[in-house]
Amino acid sequence: MGTETQPHILCEDVVRIFKGEGIEVQALQGLNLRVMPGEMTAVVGASGSGKSTLLTILSGLDRPTAGRAQVAGVDLLGLGRKDRARYQRQTVGFVWQQTPRNLLPYLTAAENVALPMAISRRKEQQTRVNELLELAGVGHCKDRRPQEMSGGEQQRVALAVALSNSPAVILADEPTGELDEHTSADVLGAMRTVNEELGTTTLIVTHDPTVSEHVKRTVQIRDGRCSTETLRRTGLNNDGDEHLIAEEFAVIDRVGRLQLPQDFMQTLEMKDRVRLGLEPDHVRVTPASSDASPDGSTDALSEASSKASSDAEETR
Ligand SMILES: Nc1ncnc2c1ncn2[C@@H]1O[C@H](COP(=O)(O)OP(=O)(O)OP(=O)(O)O)[C@@H](O)[C@H]1O
Structure with missing residues (x-):
């Protein structure tokens, strides 16, 4: 290099x-x-x-x-x-x-x-x-x-x-x-x-x-x-005029760690642990208290994550 x-x-x-x-x-x-x-x-x-x-x-x-x-x-x-x-x-x-x-x-x-x-x-x-x-x-x-x-x-x-x-x-x-x-x-x-x-x-x-x-x-x-x-x-906007576009990104490090904004965490009362789900084009983060049962049985979230792991298996 x-x-x-x-x-x-x-x-x-x-x-x-x-x-x-x-x-x-x-x-x-x-x-x-x-x-x-x-x-x-x-x-x-x-x-x-x-x-x-x-x-x-x-x-x-x-x-x-x-x-x-x-x-x-x-x-x-x-x-x-x-x-x-x-x-x-x-x-x-x-x-x-x-x-x-x-x-x-x-x-x-x-x-x-x-x-x-x-x-x-x-x-x-x-x-x-x-x-x-x-x-x-x-x-x-x-x-x-x-x-x-x-x-x-x-x-x-x-x-x-x-x-x-x-x-x-x-x-x-x-x-x-x-x-x-x-x-x-x-x-x-x-x-x-x-x-x-x-x-x-x-x-x-x-x-x-x-x-x-x-x-x-x-x-x-x-x-x-x-x-x-x-x-x-x-x-360029629709009229072809130049304008400034500012986009905010979360920083993700080499091993995948990122910080969720404080206000997101407060709004959704996220603390200690969250659920992650891999979607085709994004990762879903949900409060641990939402939807799914704590034992992680047959709900939508655990289905999504098991699908994600099997997708990941296939690509290995
Ligand atoms: N020499 C030092 N001994 C002990 N603690 C320190 C020392 N230098 C910085 N800290 C602590 O480390 C933390 C970060 O301080 P730092 O000065 O880097 O922050 P900052 O973002 O530059 O703040 P500011 O904008 O007020 O200058 C603070 O909690 C500060 O009290």
Whole structure:
């Protein structure tokens, strides 16, 4: 298989448990995620769902308790100190929520972008610095220091800095967390331009609901796992006009586990166990308390499932 078909971000059954003072928090509970090269994906989820934990692992600052995590072919579990520094300098670029974490206050925008290239002993290329600032829409800020720029401009310069060593992947943690809606749209728009022009794989962790207007794929984390995904594409309506189609999917992992939405479970009072039935083109999930008798004798549901197993037998 060629490397181009490999995901740029691969998480398989990633678990992260924090232990302290007699309590154990399972921040990630077997999270699975694949992001292909060139994709721009947002990870959203309620507070405490595990978004930051995931990003900290992907950025090489923390290790999973169990599972597999790879970025651009780099195995994050087996990274030594030297390799980790190289990974953080060359393989991934970061945009953090807090500007001081992104930019040095006493350097101009151009100097901030040039710095990672200099540290990597990459020949400093003034043209590249200018190109990246232009691409991020902040060419006019080139000679300004962070305090002479707006919050949105600072984040767009941070994006140019993140790109300076041509990383395979950009990881952004709440990049619009401290911005108003209009400025957020500018920053997300710049991230989309970069993704389209340079093809850099981009993962944005955010609370920002407007992110959905800028990405084709949104992954929702719930209780430390990817639970649903929304994919967006443009389609044509009956009049031939283009419109946006958004479809929500439940995420199913390699061994067939999926999370049912909480509201479905509450509405149908599903808990502890459910009945599954294989239909020709779908799987039926019914509350254990419905229809069928508990001994699973001759009712419609057990007939359907025994038919499903005999169908499965035939195809073996
Ligand atoms: N270092 C830590 N020690 C103990 N528990 C932690 C630690 N880091 C995170 N947690 C716990 O892990 C869970 C997931 O936290 P995480 O910060 O990843 O969530 P989040 O989705 O990023 O939340 P938010 O959107 O509020 O930042 C939470 O219950 C949190 O309290």
